[in-house]
Amino acid sequence: MNHLIAFKTIVRKEIYRFLRIWPQTLLPPAITTALYFLIFGKLMGDRIGTINGATYMDYIVPGIILMSVISHAYSNVVSSFYSTKFQRNIEELLVAPVPNWVILAGYVSGGIARGLLVGVVVALISQIFTDIPVNNAMIAVSSAILTATVFALAGFINATLAESFDDISLIPNFVLTPLSYLGGVFYSVDMLPGIWQKISLGNPILYMINSFRYGLIGITDIDVQLAFAMTGGFILLLTLTSLILLHKGIGIKN
Amino acid sequence: MKALSLRNLRKTYNNGFEALKGIDLDVEAGDFFALLGPNGAGKSSAIGIISSLVNPTSGSVSVFGHNLKTEREKAKSCIGLVPQEINFNQFDTVKAIVFNQAGYYGMPRKLALQRTEYCLKQMDLWDKRDSVSRRLSGGMKRRVMIARAMVHAPKLLILDEPTAGVDIEIRRAMWKLMKEVNEQGTTIILTTHYLEEAESLCRNIAIIDQGKIVENTDMASLLARLNLDHFVLDLAESVTAMPHLQGYHVEQISGKVLNVAVPKEAGLNQLFNQLSAQNIKVMSMKNKTNRLEQLFMDLIESKPVSANP
Numbered sequence: 309m310n311h312l313i314a315f316k317t318i319v320r321k322e323i324y325r326f327l328r329i330w331p332q333t334l335l336p337p338a339i340t341t342a343l344y345f346l347i348f349g350k351l352m353g354d355r356i357g358t359i360n361g362a363t364y365m366d367y368i369v370p371g372i373i374l375m376s377v378i379s380h381a382y383s384n385v386v387s388s389f390y391s392t393k394f395q396r397n398i399e400e401l402l403v404a405p406v407p408n409w410v411i412l413a414g415y416v417s418g419g420i421a422r423g424l425l426v427g428v429v430v431a432l433i434s435q436i437f438t439d440i441p442v443n444n445a446m447i448a449v450s451s452a453i454l455t456a457t458v459f460a461l462a463g464f465i466n467a468t469l470a471e472s473f474d475d476i477s478l479i480p481n482f483v484l485t486p487l488s489y490l491g492g493v494f495y496s497v498d499m500l501p502g503i504w505q506k507i508s509l510g511n512p513i514l515y516m517i518n519s520f521r522y523g524l525i526g527i528t529d530i531d532v533q534l535a536f537a538m539t540g541g542f543i544l545l546l547t548l549t550s551l552i553l554l555h556k557g558i559g560i561k562n
Numbered sequence: 563m564k565a566l567s568l569r570n571l572r573k574t575y576n577n578g579f580e581a582l583k584g585i586d587l588d589v590e591a592g593d594f595f596a597l598l599g600p601n602g603a604g605k606s607s608a609i610g611i612i613s614s615l616v617n618p619t620s621g622s623v624s625v626f627g628h629n630l631k632t633e634r635e636k637a638k639s640c641i642g643l644v645p646q647e648i649n650f651n652q653f654d655t656v657k658a659i660v661f662n663q664a665g666y667y668g669m670p671r672k673l674a675l676q677r678t679e680y681c682l683k684q685m686d687l688w689d690k691r692d693s694v695s696r697r698l699s700g701g702m703k704r705r706v707m708i709a710r711a712m713v714h715a716p717k718l719l720i721l722d723e724p725t726a727g728v729d730i731e732i733r734r735a736m737w738k739l740m741k742e743v744n745e746q747g748t749t750i751i752l753t754t755h756y757l758e759e760a761e762s763l764c765r766n767i768a769i770i771d772q773g774k775i776v777e778n779t780d781m782a783s784l785l786a787r788l789n790l791d792h793f794v795l796d797l798a799e800s801v802t803a804m805p806h807l808q809g810y811h812v813e814q815i816s817g818k819v820l821n822v823a824v825p826k827e828a829g830l831n832q833l834f835n836q837l838s839a840q841n842i843k844v845m846s847m848k849n850k851t852n853r854l855e856q857l858f859m860d861l862i863e864s865k866p867v868s869a870n871p
Contacts, residue, residue, distance in 0.1 A: 310670075316665070317665025317666060395649065396647065403613050404638060404663070405636075405639050557617050561615060
């Protein structure tokens with residue numbers, strides 16, 4: 309059985325889905341982030357000055373790009389896989405000889421593709437406001453891909469366990485968005501009082517944003533190797549959880 | 563060669579409901595097999611387990627000799643499923659639905675396109691290939707599901723109430739199609755509530771009730787066990803008193819309509835002789851109930867098959 313064809317079929321279907329509805333998937337982040345750059349970066353940033361030697365605009369660009377990657381990688385998988393469950397066309401995959409890891413890899417790749425495409429759109433918009441230097445392209449690209457993978461996997465687990473459309477909006481609204489804002493998008497953790505610095509270190513998004521920021525502008529609050537190790541650990545943990553859910557058929561079968 | 567073999571198949575759901583109580587079933591390759599049963603009898607659980615949509619509690623499923631647990635991919639490759647409810651993405655085009663399914667079965671692009679075209683043409687849907695599926699009629703949606711199930715040329719096709727809710731014209735067309743598919747060598751398992759459908763299409767039959775197989779035989783033998791036929795006679799003129807017909811049980815529905823139970827050994831000639839002798843002219847006659855329906859009701863109500871009226 310050729311699993312590569314099944315994998316490519318799922319990925320192609322997923323990419324076609326979010327491209328077909330581009331006014332819902334690609335246009336909003338372009339508008340929202342343009343407003344972030346204009347209001348926070350341009351209007352307020354000029355009064356804030358520099359952070360760790362970078363202008364405020366340059367400092368927030370990597371965080372805003374990665375925040376968009378996180379939110380769209382997650383929402384692509386959670387909405388697509390939950391709709392597949394809801395419309396019961398998940399049965400098309402369950403009946404066919406497609407192993408669970410191919411189903412997972414297909415949906416997660418679709419989420420990564422949308423996350424990265426939105427990231428590129430936001431990066432292009434940022435060029436209107438500032439010229440972002442690339443300190444280390446390999447670190448920037450790999451941290452964006454790994455971060456998208458983490459949140460695509462998280463979206464898959466959310467969709468698998470969800471029993472209603474309310475369940476797929478709870479995590480993005482009440483967990484993902486607060487953690488993103490508190491993950492050092494708009495500030496350095498060094499600016500926080502002692503106890504809050506320590507609490508912030510428990511936020512996984514902080515590590516991902518800092519490694520990506522290091523890749524672009526060469527500034528980080530966190531050791532980059534530690535950030536990559538943590539992201540890798542999350543990928544492993546979430547992949548195993550997803551495969552166990554698929555194997556047991558939790559939220560999918562019966 | 564067995565197309566399907568179920569051994570001691572059990573399913574108990576999380577809420578404690580025991581849907582299957584250890585069923586054994588064999589379906590021969592090339593057969594057109596009816597799996598019947600009232601709502602909640604366990605049909606859908608059995609079909610769900612065979613097609614990997616439901617996890618069994620215990621027991622084994624073998625498809626063309628491949629165990630569904632140990633040779634999962636080989637077993638699944640043999641099966642095509644047409645489910646009871648529409649379950650494709652309603653925003654996809656007809657062609658995308660069938661083509662993607664071919665991809666899930668690992669079919670190379672060129673072959674997948676050829677098979678998609680072949681199956682859509684066979685289902686008379688080629689002209690609708692670029693239509694968004696939610697805009698199709700109910701009958702067309704059913705045919706899309708058959709085309710999707712057929713795209714990888716399965717050896718075993720499971721049709722779970724494929725004609726539910728479609729009009730009689732489409733139903734007849736689908737019967738013709740199912741017969742052709744079976745004649746081309748595909749084994750078919752059919753579940754349906756239209757017992758006339760099972761009687762006219764299927765060669766063998768199993769009836770499942772309360773999680774157990776209560777009957778498993780060939781259609782001809784089962785029908786032969788029915789020794790009473792019920793007929794409705796439309797008379798030319800009203801009769802004031804119910805006619806006495808020796809050897810037959812008669813019920814007067816209205817002045818011009820009689821309901822007659824005819825024992826097989828008595829036949830119809832004697833009935834008409836007696837009616838003619840009493841100057842009762844019959845204008846038309848029809849079966850009161852479908853023969854299989856009568857047997858089905860007898861079996862699930864645990865009455866003897868040759869029950870008296």
